[in-house]
Amino acid sequence: MEYDPWKFIKLAESNLGKQLWNFLNEHDNLIRMETATDLKKPAVRALTNQLLSRFGEQVKEMRVKQMIGHMVKHIMKEREYEVDQRDVLVNDGLFNKASRYRKNDEPKGVIQ
Numbered sequence: 001m002e003y004d005p006w007k008f009i010k011l012a013e014s015n016l017g018k019q020l021w022n023f024l025n026e027h028d029n030l031i032r033m034e035t036a037t038d039l040k041k042p043a044v045r046a047l048t049n050q051l052l053s054r055f056g057e058q059v060k061e062m063r064v065k066q067m068i069g070h071m072v073k074h075i076m077k078e079r080e081y082e083v084d085q086r087d088v089l090v091n092d093g094l095f096n097k098a099s100r101y102r103k104n105d106e107p108k109g110v111i112q
Contacts, residue, residue: 001025001078008067016058017067023054024071030079033072037081042088042098043072052094060094069098076101 003021005012012021023029029047036046051059051068058064073083084102 001075003071003074005067006070008063008070011063011067012071016055016064020055020059020064020068021071023051024068024075030075033076034079037076037101040100042090042095042100043076044069044095044098045090045092048092048094065095069095073099080104 003012005017008017011017024033024047029050032046032050033043036043047068059068076082080103081101082104083099084106085100087097088100090096090098
């Protein structure tokens with residue numbers, strides 16, 4: 001799968017952007033995002049510790065966090081998920097708010 005960086009083109013083409021894309025597409029991280037989604041949590045919430053461990057302070061920059069969210073959206077869409085709710089409070093030390101996803105065939109906004 002290729003990433004369409006839209007307004008993040010310069011950052012996505014940087015070494016950091018390429019490393020983040022590869023990181024997000026690692027098997028374990030895909031499973032983490034899907035598991036968080038199954039638990040009705042934002043997908044990025046499951047990646048905070050790994051992102052900080054691997055990339056350090058550079059992932060705390062607002063533009064980088066926005067691009068991570070954009071990348072995750074592309075990945076989740078490719079895996080047949082769609083946005084269920086935007087701006088879900090996270091406050092996990094890296095992200096303040098993030099999108100929560102659901103499988104395309106699930107009813108929107110239902111939290112069990």
